[in-house]
Amino acid sequence: MAARSQAYEEALQLFQRQIACVVDDERAAQLRLYAEDLRYEFPFANDRPRRIEGREAFRNAMEPIWERRRRNGVKLSLDSCEFHATDEEGLFLAVFALSAVVGGGAPESSPCVQLLRIRDGRIAEVREFFAP
Numbered sequence: 001m002a003a004r005s006q007a008y009e010e011a012l013q014l015f016q017r018q019i020a021c022v023v024d025d026e027r028a029a030q031l032r033l034y035a036e037d038l039r040y041e042f043p044f045a046n047d048r049p050r051r052i053e054g055r056e057a058f059r060n061a062m063e064p065i066w067e068r069r070r071r072n073g074v075k076l077s078l079d080s081c082e083f084h085a086t087d088e089e090g091l092f093l094a095v096f097a098l099s100a101v102v103g104g105g106a107p108e109s110s111p112c113v114q115l116l117r118i119r120d121g122r123i124a125e126v127r128e129f130f131a132p
């Protein structure tokens with residue numbers, strides 16, 4: 001088995017920190033992981049813009065969603081995760097599932113795929129696919 005590259009290890013750690021911030025609702029820390037000129041796309045979303053340009057614009061678009069989750073007592077956990085390098089430098093693929101529990105109910109798992117571009121130690125681009 002080939003050794004993982006330094007770039008892969010750094011990208012994996014960055015992705016894992018991002019997911020930990022999402023699960024722990026540490027949004028300020030999550031935002032610090034993103035490049036200032038972040039491009040974040042949600043091709044299948046119906047409750048947020050499908051394309052967001054800039055870290056501050058991402059915060060502005062997502063804050064109402066994050067606040068709604070807090071009000072509804074949504075608790076997240078990571079169910080599974082695969083992380084892969086691609087043939088393109090700086091581009092990685094994450095396949096994972098998050099479970100959400102609302103107000104003590106039964107957990108509902110949601111699969112997700114992210115294409116992430118890492119630049120200068122930050123997440124510069126994300127294309128996130130999930131079932132809305």
